[in-house]
Amino acid sequence: MVRLLHAIFLMFLLISCGNEQEKTYPVKTGITESVYSSVTIQPDSLYQAYAPVSGLLDENLVEEGDLVAKGEVIAQIINTSPKLATENARAALDLAKKNYRGSSGILSSIEEELKAARLKYKDDSINYYRQEKLWAQGIGSKATFESRKLAYELSSNSLELLQKKYSRTEDELQTQLEQAENTYRLALVNTRDFSVTSKINGKVYALHKNPGELITSSQPLASIGKEEDFVIEMLVDEVDIVRVKVGQPVLLTLDAYGDHVFEAEVSKIYPEKDERNQTFLVEALFTEAPEVLYPGLSGEANILTAKKDSTLVIPRAYLVGKNKVKTKDGEVQVTVGLESLDSVEILEGITAETLIYKPKE
Missing domain, CATH: 2.40.420 (conserved putative lor/sdh protein from methanococcus maripaludis s2 fold)
Incomplete structure (x- = not known):
């Protein structure tokens, strides 16, 4: 009986403690x-290098991981799209040269006409002046005199018209030649090899295209950023962004470094909201960065907004x-x-x- 009462007491005690x-x-x-945020590590000044024109990637002059100087050529592009236009411009230029300078050109044909016209004018003028002297002496008929005079005037007018035609045609052909030369030079500019250069002193982190590939001016060729300087990119929810300010301390962990806590400071707040995930991009700089960092390292951060x-x-x-x-x-x-x-x-x-x-x- 005593044992039973003791067991009941212990059970009541346990129930009482459990319900407390x-x-x-x-x-x-x-x-x-x-404020909590996800973290992605990126090189400072990271940007995408684009081709200035559509064309063929002839050669990548650097490899991933190479250091490059500002202005250094990183890729060579051959612009193939206006090739036909260039060939047409070349053909038009050759034709313009032949028309202006060639022995079988338009001017040569007019020159032959001029030679014949000069000979006829000379012959008609001799006949006219001879007949005029005879007529003055009362020799010959008036009809013959007037016929010689008419032939002379027609030859003179024909020669004058041909000389004007030659001058006008020469000016037109010279203008056409100059236009053809300009068109051809412009076509050469559009088909010349284009060089893609680095905008900064930095490191090549990625090459996105291989030699021989067709590319457009909207496709990135390479990703280039600073070699040693990295920024911490944080996506902050729109509910919390009003509490974040430049200069606030940041405590973060990176998956690659386990539980080690790094310190940083907010350096920039981008004012445009990403409508896809309703967040704002915030950048921070390490107070003391890890020895080894790679683009794309991820982690978590807390931005200390008040204390x-x-x-x-x-x-x-x-x-x-x-x-x-x-x-x-x-x-x-x-x-x-x-x-x-x-x-x-x-x-x-x-x-x-x-x-x-x-x-x-």
């Missing part, structure tokens, strides 16, 4: 408020809703201040002597 609600007192301590060394704090789990706690007298409304991952600052509503109870889940 967790409780605690607020404490005076420090609290730090932070108090001594204030009234309760565990976050004891907060009912957004601004209430449970006491022996029931729920009491409180004014909340800073919030961390596991703690909440209490500004008004309770004191350090107020016993609070953890709400049931």
Whole structure:
């Protein structure tokens, strides 16, 4: 009987202890408020190098991992699209040269006409002046004289017209030649080899195209960035971005370095929101960077937005809703201040002597 009563007492004690609600007192301590963010490491000044024209990648003059100087050629492009236009321009230029300078050209044909016209003019003028002298002496008929005079005038007019035609044609052919030369020079510019150069002193982190591939001016050829300087890229939710400011400290971990915590500082906040994931891009710089970093290393970060060394704090789990706690007298409304991952600052509503109870889940 005694043993039975003892067993019942122990069972009642265990049930009572198991049903007892967790409780605690607020404490005076420090609290730090932070904004969480994912992290990606990228080289400083990282950019994509593009071809100035569409064409054929003739050669990559660097390899991934190479160091390059500003202005150094990294790739050679052959612009093949206007090749036919260049050939047509060359043919047009050759034709213009033949027309202007060639022995069988248009001017040569007019020159032959001019020679014949000059001979006829000379012959008609001799006949006319001879007949005019005879007519003055009363020799010959008037009809013969007038016929010689008409032939002379027609020859003179024909010669004058041919001389004007020659001058006009020469000017037109010279203009056509100059235009053909300009068109051909422009076509050569469009088909010459194009060089892609580095905009910075840095390192080649990626080559995106292989020699022989057709490329367009909208496709990147290479990724180039600083060799030793890296930036920390953080994606901050739009709900938290208003609390982030340049100069705030950052504590971060990288998957490649396990639990090691690195320190950094916010250096730049990009004002445009990424509509795809509702975040803002924030950059930070290492206070002391790891010895080895690679583009694309990932991790997590907390941006420290506010801090108090001594204030009234309760565990976050004891907060009912957004601004209430449970006491022996029931729920009491409180004014909340800073919030961390596991703690909440209490500004008004309770004191350090107020016993609070953890709400049931």
